[in-house]
Amino acid sequence: MATEQTLEESCEEVVRVEGVVKDVRPGFGLVKKRILSGVSFSVRRGEVFGFIGPNGAGKTTTLKVLMGLISATEGSATILGHDVSEDEFRQHVGYLPEHPYFYEFLTGRELLSFYAKLSGVPRAKRPARIEELLHWVGLEAAGDQRLRGYSKGMKQRVGIAQALIHDPNVIFLDEPMSGLDPVGRRAIRNLILRLRSEGKTVFMNSHILSDVESICDRVAIIVEGEIRYEGSVSEFLGQTEHSTDVVLEGVSQEMVHQLAEQCQGTHRELKGRIEIRVPEKQVRLLLQKMLECDGEVISVNPHRVSLESVFMSTVEG
Amino acid sequence: MGALQRIRTLAANTLLEAIRSKVLYTLLFFALIMIGSGLLIGTLSYVDSNRIVQDVGLASIRLFGTAIAIFLGVGLIFKEVERRTIYTILSKPTSRSEFLLGKYCGLVITVWLQVVLMAIAFGIISLISGAPFGLEYVAVIGLIMLELALVVALATLFSAFSTPMLSSMFTLGIVMVGHLSRDLLAIGSQSDVPSMQMMTKLIFRIAPDLAAFDLTLQVTHGLEISQAQILYPMVYGLGYLSLLLMLASLIFSRRDFN
Ligand SMILES: Nc1ncnc2c1ncn2[C@@H]1O[C@H](COP(=O)(O)OP(=O)(O)OP(=O)(O)O)[C@@H](O)[C@H]1O
Ligand SMILES: [Mg+2]
Numbered sequence: 056m057a058t059e060q061t062l063e064e065s066c067e068e069v070v071r072v073e074g075v076v077k078d079v080r081p082g083f084g085l086v087k088k089r090i091l092s093g094v095s096f097s098v099r100r101g102e103v104f105g106f107i108g109p110n111g112a113g114k115t116t117t118l119k120v121l122m123g124l125i126s127a128t129e130g131s132a133t134i135l136g137h138d139v140s141e142d143e144f145r146q147h148v149g150y151l152p153e154h155p156y157f158y159e160f161l162t163g164r165e166l167l168s169f170y171a172k173l174s175g176v177p178r179a180k181r182p183a184r185i186e187e188l189l190h191w192v193g194l195e196a197a198g199d200q201r202l203r204g205y206s207k208g209m210k211q212r213v214g215i216a217q218a219l220i221h222d223p224n225v226i227f228l229d230e231p232m233s234g235l236d237p238v239g240r241r242a243i244r245n246l247i248l249r250l251r252s253e254g255k256t257v258f259m260n261s262h263i264l265s266d267v268e269s270i271c272d273r274v275a276i277i278v279e280g281e282i283r284y285e286g287s288v289s290e291f292l293g294q295t296e297h298s299t300d301v302v303l304e305g306v307s308q309e310m311v312h313q314l315a316e317q318c319q320g321t322h323r324e325l326k327g328r329i330e331i332r333v334p335e336k337q338v339r340l341l342l343q344k345m346l347e348c349d350g351e352v353i354s355v356n357p358h359r360v361s362l363e364s365v366f367m368s369t370v371e372g
Numbered sequence: 373m374g375a376l377q378r379i380r381t382l383a384a385n386t387l388l389e390a391i392r393s394k395v396l397y398t399l400l401f402f403a404l405i406m407i408g409s410g411l412l413i414g415t416l417s418y419v420d421s422n423r424i425v426q427d428v429g430l431a432s433i434r435l436f437g438t439a440i441a442i443f444l445g446v447g448l449i450f451k452e453v454e455r456r457t458i459y460t461i462l463s464k465p466t467s468r469s470e471f472l473l474g475k476y477c478g479l480v481i482t483v484w485l486q487v488v489l490m491a492i493a494f495g496i497i498s499l500i501s502g503a504p505f506g507l508e509y510v511a512v513i514g515l516i517m518l519e520l521a522l523v524v525a526l527a528t529l530f531s532a533f534s535t536p537m538l539s540s541m542f543t544l545g546i547v548m549v550g551h552l553s554r555d556l557l558a559i560g561s562q563s564d565v566p567s568m569q570m571m572t573k574l575i576f577r578i579a580p581d582l583a584a585f586d587l588t589l590q591v592t593h594g595l596e597i598s599q600a601q602i603l604y605p606m607v608y609g610l611g612y613l614s615l616l617l618m619l620a621s622l623i624f625s626r627r628d629f630n
Contacts, residue, residue, distance in 0.1 A: 079630070122463050125628040142467040143374075150463035156456045158385070160392040172381040173464040175374055217460055227463075 066136045069225050069256045070098035070121065075130035077116055077280075089280060090116050093130065096275045096285045103247060103257045105271035105288070107264065109370055113280040114260040115153050118229050121258075122150050134225060146175055149218035153229040153260070155210060159203040163194055163213050166202060167220055174221035188216040191246060193239070207234040215243065219250075226250060228259040232266055244270055268292075268362040276369055283369050292365055297335045302353040303345065304328050314344055328353060378466050379474040386478025387485075390444065399443070400486055403436035407493050411501055422503035423592050429494040430512065430588045433487060437520045438547060441483050445527025446539035448475050453629055462629075469621040476528050476617060480521045487517050504594075511602055512587045518609045519585035523547055525616040526580070532624040549575065550582035580612055 077091040091113050098104040106114050119125045121132055123139045137144040157166055167185045176184060189195045192212035202210065211234045218226060231247070232240045240263075247257055247270055261267050267274060268288060275285040284291060302325060306314075311329050315322045318341045320333035333341055338355065345352055390396055410428030415421060449472065452458040461471060491513045498505040526546055530539035549556075553576045560572025584605040590597050 079628075119629070122459070124459060124462060125630065126626075143465050145463060145465045148463065150460060152456065152459040152463075154456075155460065157460070158389065158457055160389050161385075169381065169385055170460070170464065173378055173461065173466050175377075175465060214460070218463075221464075 067100050068097045069100050069135060070096075070104075070258060071131075071133045072096050072117070072121070073131050075117070075120055075127045075132055077113075077120060077125065078128045091120070091127075091280045094277065094280065094282055095130075096282055098256060098258055099273075100256055101251065101254050102272040103251050103259070103270050105267040105274040106258065106260045106277065107262070107267055107274055107366065108277035110262075112277045114277060115229055117277070118150075118227060118258075118260060121227065146221060147224045149221070149223035149226040151211075151214045151218040151226075151228045151231055154233070155214035157202050157210065157213065157217075160201060162201050163189065163198040163205075163216075166213060167216055170217040170220045176221050184220065184222075188219060191219075191242075192216045193242060208236060208239055211235055212239065215246070223255075225256045226258070228257065230260050230262065232261065232263050240266070264362045264366055274362075276366065278370050288362065292362065298332050298358045299335055299338045300330055300332050300354075300356045300358055301338065301341055301345075302328050302330050302355075304351040304353055306345075306348065306350040310348060310350070314341060317344065332358065374465065375467075375470055378464075378470050379477060382461075382466070382471060382474025383478035383481060386448075386475050387482050390479075390482040395443075396440070396482075396486070399436060399440055400489060403432055403486075403490050404493050406432040406436065407490060407497055411497055422501060425497060425501045425503050426494075426592045427588065429497060430516075430592070433490045433494060433513065434516050434519070434586070434588075436490065437483060437487050437516060438523055440486055441479075441520045441523040442527050442540055442543050442547070444479055444482065445524045446531050446536040446543060448479055448528055449531040449624065450534070450536055450539070453627075456629075458629060468625045472528065472532065472621050472624050473617065476524065479524050479528070483520050483524060484517050487513065487520065508591050508597055511597065512591050515585045515587060515602065515605055518606065519582055522580055522582075522585075522609050522613045522616070525613040525620070529616050529620040529623075532620045533627065546579060547582065550580040551586070552583075553579045553581060554583040581608065584608060 073095050075091055075094045076089065078087050078089050080087055094113070094117055106117070108114055116125070120127050121134065121139055123142075126140070132139045135144055135147055158169075161169065164185055167188060168181060171181045171184065186195075189198050192215055194209065194212050194216070197205065197209060202213065205213065211231075215228070215231060218228065228247075231243050235243060244266060247259070250257055251270075259267075259271070271288055273285070273287050274291060276283045303311075304327075306329060311322050311331070314320075315331055315333075318331070318333045318337040320331045320337065320341070322329055322331045324330075331341065335357070342352065342355070407429045410425040410432075413424055413428060452461075452475070458471070462468065466474075494513075495505055495509075497503075498509075523543065527539060527543045530542050534542070553572075556572045557576045560569045563569055563572075587597060587601060589595070590601070
């Protein structure tokens with residue numbers, strides 16, 4: 056046991072996926088369909104890792120391979136240094152599936168107690184842990200209601216609670232924000248940030264790129280079963296050149312053409328004013344010229360490169 | 373230690389699900405009516421009315437017990453995969469074999485609870501009609517319980533990879549062949565055709581010998597029950613159902629959950 060602990064603690068690459076291929080034979084198994092074609096990436100200790108990609112890209116499939124629910128046709132996947140086909144190491148792992156389903160004949164408290172027993176939470180610690188989690192996900196009031204009567208968002212919340220019941224070190228979330236209202240989404244975002252501050256590692260599949268951008272340290276982008284990018288969010292955003300929009304007033308048409316040309320920018324009319332978009336490094340030059348010719352600068356806005364726009368160009372390009 | 377606790381948790385949860393579902397009470401209600409109806413048939417008949425009460429009673433216990441075992445057993449694993457409740461369970465330290473075993477034990481306890489309730493009703497009816505009800509009846513009902521544990525194992529095996537519809541057809545078919553395999557063997561041994569002899573022998577070897585669990589005739593006719601008649605089905609039953617569960621676990625462990 057002692058050696059196992061050290062193995063799990065010393066492992067800097069918490070998740071390691073290498074060349075995973077998954078083939079399925081839908082229907083009568085006559086045709087082979089490749090869902091994952093050589094997926095490789097790794098998740099480091101203590102980071103929030105975003106796994107993003109369009110619908111049907113293979114995110115859920117990859118996560119199911121990691122959870123040992125389906126087996127990879129080729130390649131290997133390890134979590135905390137253990138092959139994913141093993142069982143015992145899962146006491147360090149929490150999982151929220153996509154559209155989670157739970158026993159509807161149980162109440163929220165009973166369900167969490169069931170999962171606590173399965174994950175080996177000591178009896179004495181169970182009641183307090185269950186209350187704590189119900190509080191975190193905002194289900195205290197519904198704790199004694201059977202899950203049959205839960206709404207979609209409530210099921211999602213109880214799903215997050217069960218994933219965390221045994222205080223795991225690595226948490227896998229398949230679209231944790233889906234089905235949640237804005238308040239719930241913020242609560243989960245804060246919860247994930249709190250987990251990171253406690254030194255946990257979080258892996259999440261998501262479509263909501265603004266969330267990924269605000270909470271993930273690193274991302275991998277998967278498109279049609281292949282990884283297109285893996286790296287830090289800031290580097291990813293830095294890949295495209297930043298530009299700035301400058302809005303001007305009281306400048307002649309001819310002057311505008313000249314400015315745009317000198318500063319390698321483009322211009323357009325905007326409610327009687329002129330907007331010139333220039334590369335970031337040309338802003339200083341543009342402003343200098345403006346001062347010289349006595350025009351009025353209304354605003355200077357750095358054009359925000361969102362994860363969404365870079366994502367779109369990665370997926371389409 | 374961990375594994376045992378997990379199996380117990382899964383079993384208790386399976387039992388709780390059965391207790392909280394309504395279908396079961398309907399089945400139990402009809403079973404009790406059937407057992408009680410023996411009383412009525414007994415009064416209408418000229419022959420030994422005690423024997424009829426007990427024949428009908430024990431047959432009802434076996435019939436309804438089998439019905440409940442198959443009815444619940446074929447969905448036991450399938451439903452969990454279909455509804456994806458299994459995803460989160462297997463993401464815990466629970467292995468697939470533990471899951472299967474936990475579900476199996478839970479269902480066996482559920483079925484046994486039903487049998488005990490039916491047996492109590494049977495005992496009361498026997499007392500009312502003045503029919504004998506002694507220790508040998510406990511042994512007979514105990515063997516029914518073991519037989520049902522075997523039927524649940526069969527249903528679980530099919531449920532581990534097939535739909536409830538197919539599973540119930542397979543299980544029901546095997547249970548029927550299992551009850552008839554001794555008769556088939558007897559017919560086969562009188563046949564002159566060697567292939568016929570071979571066939572019936574083979575069926576007897578492979579299909580579960582369920583007739584061995586049925587001591588109704590002996591007990592209602594007041595015949596002596598030997599030790600071997602109780603010990604043989606016990607050893608045979610435990611061996612057979614262990615094999616079934618191992619096979620189920622082997623198949624289940626290799627499955628993809630899509
Ligand atoms: N058992 C299966 N049989 C056939 N095709 C499958 C099977 N499982 C998944 N697929 C296919 O594999 C692809 C990837 O599915 P997956 O659920 O991993 O996508 P995803 O990235 O999670 O998508 P989403 O964003 O919609 O959740 C899809 O095209 C899907 O149709
Ligand atoms: Mg998905």
